[in-house]
Each structure stands twice: as structure tokens, then as C-alpha cells.
Amino acid sequence: MSTSPVTARLDRGVPRFGGFKLAIVRLEIRRQLRNRRTVFFTVAFPVFFFLIFGLNNAYASDPIGRGNESAFIMISMALYGTVLATSNGGATVSVERLSGWSRQLRITPLQPSAYIAIKMATSLVLGLVAILSVYIVAAFTHKPSMPLGLWFATGAAIWIGSLLFTAFGLFIGYLLPSENVMQLIGFALMLFSFGGGLFIPLSQFSHPLRVLATYTPLYGLNQLVHYPLVQGSFNWSWLSNLVSWLIIFTVGATWRFKRDTARV
Amino acid sequence: MAERDVVPRTPPALELKGVRKDFGDVHAVRGIDLRIEPGEIVAFLGPNGAGKTTTIDMMLGLSVPSAGTVSVYGRTPLDAVRLGLVSAVMQSGGLLKDLTVAETVEYTAHLFTGARPVDEVMERAGISLIADRLVAKCSGGEQQRLRFAMALLPDPDLLLLDEPTQGMDVEGRRAFWKAIRHDAQAGRTIVFATHYLDEADAYADRVVLIREGEIVADGSAAEVKALASGRAVRATLFGADQATLRALPGVDHVEVHANSILLHCADSDAVARYLLTQTNAKDIEITARALEDAFVALTGSHARDESVQSNADEVLR
Structure with missing residues (x-):
């Protein structure tokens, strides 16, 4: 066998970064934003919730740590919208496998790891859109109050922390090849949000339920993103909750991903 | 090197x-x-x-x-x-x-x-x-x-x-x-x-x-x-001569095993007529070849479409 086979075109090369390109992320974002349900749940829904709960004069101006209750609710709602956006971003793999798009991509130079990188980048942008929508609308209401630096600190914490839910979305997306995976994720995140104390303070739960709630995936992240505002004593169990779930989701997603891309 | x-x-x-x-x-x-x-x-x-x-x-x-x-x-x-x-x-x-x-x-x-x-x-x-x-x-x-x-x-x-x-x-x-x-x-x-x-x-x-x-x-x-259009002709024939059989019109393949012969040919009618009139062959069996079976399966539905189409054309006229 000749070591340098002659081909009709000699100038062929393999793309850099396994085929990852920002132009593709841009197309993915355009595609996601075209989906009205995605936009409704990740942008309109959290903004609407903030307007209902975050402006309630009965408690909105009550002080909490370095700000007020309205700022606290703003952070909760932004976190909710963001994890929904990043989960959905990850879970699009489910629809793509079902439609044969993943198979189509396998007959292009795109490497599976670059595909995941595209999903993560897209999720991060969509997550940012969700955070900004809540924070900007909230700012216009003049209700939330906290030092300017904390708007950025909490926003950044939500943004980076939401990557946990990209892993969650990828895991579920690879696990369940179904058109209904988005509904399932919406339902799961609703439960996680209650468990994490995003909608109702955990202090209002009964004791056994409160203990159970501290093991749910949004608990640690929710406590951590509020910490700059609430201050007080730092509880290391928040971080161990976050890290544990990150490991679970990442290992799960990697396991399913490897199964999916194995060539048999 | x-x-x-x-x-x-x-x-x-x-x-x-x-x-x-x-x-x-x-x-x-x-x-x-x-x-x-x-x-x-x-x-x-x-x-x-x-x-x-x-x-x-x-x-x-x-x-x-x-x-x-x-x-x-x-x-x-x-x-x-x-x-x-x-x-x-x-x-x-x-x-x-x-x-x-x-x-x-x-x-x-x-x-x-x-x-x-x-x-x-x-x-x-x-x-x-x-x-x-x-x-x-x-x-x-x-x-x-x-x-x-x-x-x-x-x-x-x-x-x-x-x-x-x-x-x-x-x-x-x-x-x-x-x-x-x-x-x-x-x-x-x-x-x-x-x-x-x-x-x-x-x-x-x-x-x-x-x-x-x-x-x-x-x-x-x-x-x-051409391969697909042929038929197989089987018969029992004592003292078959391969060369003569091969020379028959349209025959492309001949097998002789003891007293039985197998011919692949384009025109099975002509071969059958020859065997019945010119030789002592008996138990003549004519079958569509497996390849043709495949083609019937392949083209069957399509041929049907065409006949439906030509019927429709006739109706229109």
C-alpha cells in the first residue's frame, strides 16, 4: 500500500478544534430562540414570576443581608430561568438523535467532543439571556436593592453555576430519546426549584421535607448564588451538594455519550 | 525503500x-x-x-x-x-x-x-x-x-x-x-x-x-x-453432450451431473423443443432463475405502477 495515496484533491485538511466554530453556536442560538416555548419558559416565565412575587409591597422592601427581599427573589427567578435554559440547551441532543441529525453530523468532520462544546456554549449564551432579562426588567422596577457589585457577583454566580444543568440536560437528553424530554425537564426543574427553595423558603417546609430538600440538585446552587446578598455563615454542605450533583450529571452524561458515539 | x-x-x-x-x-x-x-x-x-x-x-x-x-x-x-x-x-x-x-x-x-x-x-x-x-x-x-x-x-x-x-x-x-x-x-x-x-x-x-x-x-x-432475463431448464438425459447443448441458441451455461442436465438460457422454449424432439430427454422442468425471482421482487411493484399508469392513459384517451 502506498504511503501517500493520490486523491483527486490534495489540499484536504481536517478542521481545527474538532469542528467547533462560533458561527455554529450563532446558528444554534438563532434556532433555539425560534422555539417559542423555549423563549416563553426561559425568559417570559421568570420575568413574570418576578413581577408577581418580587414587587409585592407586603414584603418586597424587607431587608435581607446587604439588600432586600425583592433582590432575593430576583436572584431566585433568574436562577430558575437560567437552569431551564441550560437544561433545555443540553437536552436538544435528544431531539437531534431522534431526527437523525446526530447521525448526519457523524458523516462530517465534527468530533463528538466539539459537538458537546457547541451545546455548552449555546447553553451559556441562552442562560445569559435568561439572567439579563430578569435583571434588566427588575432594575427598571427600582424595587430590588443591593450594592451594584452584587448584581454582577450574583449574576456571574448564576451563569457559571448553571453549567451544572447543561450536564443535567445532556444526561437526560442522551438517556431519553423522546420529543417529550423538554416537558419532563420542565417538570423535574419545577420539583428541583421547590426543593432548592427557589419558590418557597425552605423554613416553611416540615422538618423531614426540609432535610430531604437539602439533597436536591438546586439546593446547593441556590444557597451559593444568594450568599453574596444574604451573607452570614457559610455552609460547606452547599458546595458539597453542588459538587456531588455535578459529578453525578457529568458522569451520567459521559457514560451515555460514550455509548451513543461508539461505532458498532 | x-x-x-x-x-x-x-x-x-x-x-x-x-x-x-x-x-x-x-x-x-x-x-x-x-x-x-x-x-x-x-x-x-x-x-x-x-x-x-x-x-x-x-x-x-x-x-x-x-x-x-x-x-x-x-x-x-x-x-x-x-x-x-x-x-x-x-x-x-x-x-x-x-x-x-x-x-x-x-x-x-x-x-x-x-x-x-x-x-x-x-x-x-x-x-x-x-x-x-x-x-x-x-x-x-x-x-x-x-x-x-x-x-x-x-x-x-x-x-x-x-x-x-x-x-x-x-x-x-x-x-x-x-x-x-x-x-x-x-x-x-x-x-x-x-x-x-x-x-x-x-x-x-x-x-x-x-x-x-x-x-x-x-x-x-x-x-x-441479460443475466436476469434467462430461465433454467432441467432434464434427465442419458449420454448428454455438453458441447452440443452449449451450442444451442441462447444457452449461456451448461452443467451435466451423471444423467441430469441443467441449462441456463435466454429462450427456454427453443431449448425444450430441442430436447423433446431431438433427444430422449425426460422430466423436463423449466424454472425462472433465482436472479429473475430477485428482479421480479425488485421491479414487481414498479412494473405494477407502470401498468396502472398505462391503464390510466388509456382511460384518458
Whole structure:
């Protein structure tokens, strides 16, 4: 066998970064934003919730740590919208496998790891859109109050922390090849949000339920993103909750991903 | 090394050696040896379930043979895909419904290095006019031409088409093949799977007939059609003379085992008449050959379509 086979075109090369390109992320974002349900749940829904709960004069101006209750609710709602956006971003793999798009991509130079990188980048942008929508609308209401630096600190914490839910979305997306995976994720995140104390303070739960709630995936992240505002004593169990779930989701997603891309 | 002195030889566009593929107890591909030279247009003809798609998957590196090797221009299928040497139009699926036609092509173009311009491939596939349409709103034929446009992006040396006109109406099929034929003039190697005999006949230089995971015939369309048109004649004949039998008109193959003879021929009536009138042959049995069975299965539904069509034409007159 000749070591340098002659081909009709000699100038062929393999793309850099396994085929990852920002132009593709841009197309993915355009595609996601075209989906009205995605936009409704990740942008309109959290903004609407903030307007209902975050402006309630009965408690909105009550002080909490370095700000007020309205700022606290703003952070909760932004976190909710963001994890929904990043989960959905990850879970699009489910629809793509079902439609044969993943198979189509396998007959292009795109490497599976670059595909995941595209999903993560897209999720991060969509997550940012969700955070900004809540924070900007909230700012216009003049209700939330906290030092300017904390708007950025909490926003950044939500943004980076939401990557946990990209892993969650990828895991579920690879696990369940179904058109209904988005509904399932919406339902799961609703439960996680209650468990994490995003909608109702955990202090209002009964004791056994409160203990159970501290093991749910949004608990640690929710406590951590509020910490700059609430201050007080730092509880290391928040971080161990976050890290544990990150490991679970990442290992799960990697396991399913490897199964999916194995060539048999 | 001595090899250095040898003038580099262009490797075959596609080479399969002893390729088998088993799924558990199912032997989808049972040992295929095939060599396709650059520039050939080859039809993979066979009924559903013959192993065509399984074989094409292995040519693309989507699956790995249970035994044997596949090489594309002397490389592994995976390398060939990464370099854009080979691309394919798959049977169905593989499109995102919420992208437009142009966005889908653009997306795919970004995945290759040195891809052809998006406008150019859309023009060649005949989808320029529907560029802004959402994929979900495209007909089956339009989606297939979109897949074709995507396959053209890397300017592949080898293009594989898996049942490309499956589910298309007559007009769609015509438009699709027009685009392919136009493109083939560039000297690309094209291999397409089909179960339409007329498609193989009209568009391929060479027809590889595949059945139950094996190649049963390989040649020009005319050769394969000739093979398919014959019949087998069996008889009991004492003292048969092979040479005389072979000399009969239309006989292409003769087997003599003890007192039984087997002839493959184009005109079984003439052979039967000869055997009955000129020899002592008895127990004469005429059967359609297995290959013809395959072709009946292959072309049966299509022939029926045509007869329906001609009936309709008569009614109109």
C-alpha cells in the first residue's frame, strides 16, 4: 500500500478544534430562540414570576443581608430561568438523535467532543439571556436593592453555576430519546426549584421535607448564588451538594455519550 | 525503500475485502468483495433488506464490519469522512426541522475545511429558490435535494447515495436525478443504492446486484439485465453432450451431473423443443432463475405502477 495515496484533491485538511466554530453556536442560538416555548419558559416565565412575587409591597422592601427581599427573589427567578435554559440547551441532543441529525453530523468532520462544546456554549449564551432579562426588567422596577457589585457577583454566580444543568440536560437528553424530554425537564426543574427553595423558603417546609430538600440538585446552587446578598455563615454542605450533583450529571452524561458515539 | 521508486498508483475509490456484518444471529452482509475505481458511477441494486444500507454505513464508518476491511481512496472510512473525501445522502431524517434550508447548508459548511460556497451547492442541488424555507415545510423531494446540497459541500471524491429517491413522486425523482447527472460530469465517483431497476439502468455505468448480503451479479446494466432475463431448464438425459447443448441458441451455461442436465438460457422454449424432439430427454422442468425471482421482487411493484399508469392513459384517451 502506498504511503501517500493520490486523491483527486490534495489540499484536504481536517478542521481545527474538532469542528467547533462560533458561527455554529450563532446558528444554534438563532434556532433555539425560534422555539417559542423555549423563549416563553426561559425568559417570559421568570420575568413574570418576578413581577408577581418580587414587587409585592407586603414584603418586597424587607431587608435581607446587604439588600432586600425583592433582590432575593430576583436572584431566585433568574436562577430558575437560567437552569431551564441550560437544561433545555443540553437536552436538544435528544431531539437531534431522534431526527437523525446526530447521525448526519457523524458523516462530517465534527468530533463528538466539539459537538458537546457547541451545546455548552449555546447553553451559556441562552442562560445569559435568561439572567439579563430578569435583571434588566427588575432594575427598571427600582424595587430590588443591593450594592451594584452584587448584581454582577450574583449574576456571574448564576451563569457559571448553571453549567451544572447543561450536564443535567445532556444526561437526560442522551438517556431519553423522546420529543417529550423538554416537558419532563420542565417538570423535574419545577420539583428541583421547590426543593432548592427557589419558590418557597425552605423554613416553611416540615422538618423531614426540609432535610430531604437539602439533597436536591438546586439546593446547593441556590444557597451559593444568594450568599453574596444574604451573607452570614457559610455552609460547606452547599458546595458539597453542588459538587456531588455535578459529578453525578457529568458522569451520567459521559457514560451515555460514550455509548451513543461508539461505532458498532 | 523500493516502494519509493514505484510510481504512486491511485488507490481505488472504494475497496471492500471480505466484508461481513452480523447483528447477533442475523447475517446482514455475508462477505462482500468489491473494488470501485475513481470516476465510476455504480448502482447498488437489491430489494429491501438486502444489506445495502448496512454496507453503505460501513463505507462511511458509521458502523464497523464484523470481518473484512473497507477502504476509501486507500484510507479508513473515518479518515475519509474527516477529510471530506467521501460524503453521503442518507435515506431519511438527518435534518433539523427548525432551521431553514440555507441555515442547514451553512451549518454543515462550517464543519468542513475549504467547503464549497453555500450559494454554489444550493444552486447545483436546485434549492436556491427555497433557501429561506423552514426544513419542516419542505417536501420529501426538496429535503432530499437539501441533503444532496449538504453532501456536495466538501466537494467529495466519492459520493454515496442511499435510496436517494425513496418516497419521491415522479417529478421529484426526475429533478433529483437531473441534479445528480449534472454533477457527475465533474468526474466524481458515485455509488447509489436503489431498488428501482430502471434507475440503475438509466444512471449507472455499472450495476452491482446484491441480495441477502451477497453480491449476486456485477457488470454493466445491460449485462446484469441479460443475466436476469434467462430461465433454467432441467432434464434427465442419458449420454448428454455438453458441447452440443452449449451450442444451442441462447444457452449461456451448461452443467451435466451423471444423467441430469441443467441449462441456463435466454429462450427456454427453443431449448425444450430441442430436447423433446431431438433427444430422449425426460422430466423436463423449466424454472425462472433465482436472479429473475430477485428482479421480479425488485421491479414487481414498479412494473405494477407502470401498468396502472398505462391503464390510466388509456382511460384518458
